[in-house]
Each structure stands twice: as structure tokens, then as C-alpha cells.
Amino acid sequence: MKNLIENSDKKLIAAAKAAIIKNYDAENFNHTVGAAVACSSGEIYTGVNVHSLHGACAEQVAIGAAITAGERDFLKIVAVRGENGEEIIPPCGNCRQILSDYMPECDVLLMNEGSLIKVKSKELLTYAYKVEA
Numbered sequence: 001m002k003n004l005i006e007n008s009d010k011k012l013i014a015a016a017k018a019a020i021i022k023n024y025d026a027e028n029f030n031h032t033v034g035a036a037v038a039c040s041s042g043e044i045y046t047g048v049n050v051h052s053l054h055g056a057c058a059e060q061v062a063i064g065a066a067i068t069a070g071e072r073d074f075l076k077i078v079a080v081r082g083e084n085g086e087e088i089i090p091p092c093g094n095c096r097q098i099l100s101d102y103m104p105e106c107d108v109l110l111m112n113e114g115s116l117i118k119v120k121s122k123e124l125l126t127y128a129y130k131v132e133a
């Protein structure tokens, strides 16, 4: 667990906030969460949650955008909730599995007891399910 916040962390959070500020819609489609993932290429990809019976979290949409663009090496990810993205939220259980599968060494930014911290993705899901090869 690291709590040293870098400028690139602030930039990533700002990108996640911009994604939800631009697309916030609590009335019709429940778009309330934005996410941003930074890749080793230097690019940042963003997403907002897509709500339905089996919707997708903002992290999944951002990761999907990155993968679609050809990215395979992920450095860090963050999700924010609210009309202004004011709340940094941790990944849900399903996202933790995806993070474990795709980017176990990726830093995940989240709040812990009022402080922003970075945790390795693999540390968020101990004894994770592994797909057999």
C-alpha cells in the first residue's frame, strides 16, 4: 500500500471526473460513476458505467476502451462517483476479478480512512479465481 500521490494520480482522477461530469445522468440511465485507466503508452482511457439488468461498471468500460485501442499494459486505475465525481470509490467484487485477470500489478487508487492510497490490483482479491489454461 502506497499513499504517495503523484501528479499523474491527480491527472488520472481529473480524467475520471471529466468522464462522469460530461455524462452524468441519474434520471434515465443511472450513469453515476466515471473511471480512468492509465497505460504504459502514456494514454488515459475513460468510461462511465452502463446500467441495465446486467450492466457494466465504469472501470470495465474504461478497460474495454483501452483494450480496444490495443493497450495491454496498465499502470493505474481510479473510479469516481457523483455529479462532479466527488467521491473516489473502490472497485466492486466483479471488477476486482477483472483487474486481477487483466492487470494484477496495476495500482488501484482508492480512499482508506480519509486518505487516498494506491493498492496493487492483486492485493484487492486474495485467493482469486484463476481461469485454467
Ligand SMILES: [Zn+2]
Binding pocket: 057, 058, 059, 091, 092, 093, 094, 095, 096
Ligand atoms: Zn465494478
